[in-house]
Amino acid sequence: METTVKNDSEEVLIERLRAQDQKAIALLYKNYSAALYGVILRIVKVEEVAEDVLQESFVKIWYSFESYDAQKGRLFTWMLNISRNLAIDKIRSKQYRVSSKTDPMEEAATGGMVSSDGIRPDHIGIKEITEKLIPDQKVIIDMMYFGGYTQTEVAETLNIPLGTVKTRARMAIKMLAKLIK
Numbered sequence: 065m066e067t068t069v070k071n072d073s074e075e076v077l078i079e080r081l082r083a084q085d086q087k088a089i090a091l092l093y094k095n096y097s098a099a100l101y102g103v104i105l106r107i108v109k110v111e112e113v114a115e116d117v118l119q120e121s122f123v124k125i126w127y128s129f130e131s132y133d134a135q136k137g138r139l140f141t142w143m144l145n146i147s148r149n150l151a152i153d154k155i156r157s158k159q160y161r162v163s164s165k166t167d168p169m170e171e172a173a174t175g176g177m178v179s180s181d182g183i184r185p186d187h188i189g190i191k192e193i194t195e196k197l198i199p200d201q202k203v204i205i206d207m208m209y210f211g212g213y214t215q216t217e218v219a220e221t222l223n224i225p226l227g228t229v230k231t232r233a234r235m236a237i238k239m240l241a242k243l244i245k
Contacts, residue, residue: 074139081129089126096140097122100147107151107212117154121147152212193243201236204229 077095080088100121105114124146132142194205207213207221215233219226 075134078132078134078139081126081132089122092125092143093122096143099140100143103144103210104147104151106210107148108155113154114151117151118147120150124150148209148212152214155212193240196243197236197239201232201239204232205236205240208233 077088077091081092097118101114101118104117104121105111108114108117121143125143128146132139136142194202197205203222204218207218208215213221215229216226219229222229
């Protein structure tokens, strides 16, 4: 019965967002920003950049909400994909690559370590769920979704065929969908 209430409240939130209710975006931010920030931070590895990408993500979510289709997936998954893609775009941008080569002194001294008090995907249980995957699948999911690698980059890094990466990723996503339900 608890999941029905959660689904109903998510459906109401979706309807409010479709109606461009500005209070709904504030509620959406309150409910999902920590989880999205954790994923973004794992990809970009710099708190200030992660904050910027999170802001960009919510702006994009707000302005492209009419493209959300509940039949294709859950709201969080859709938002996660937007955030992840923006984070990957950020680390691939020329500006980011240039600035990362000229790290500030304090970051160079810490070796680029991110503070441990940041929000991480394991705070919402995603990391625990991926632990249940077989090792070959887990490595690929970790690299793609938490490391920001493309399938081609995963194939090159692991020295395995691209088709194998795609198959393992697809099987892992199917398994994760079963585990989440």
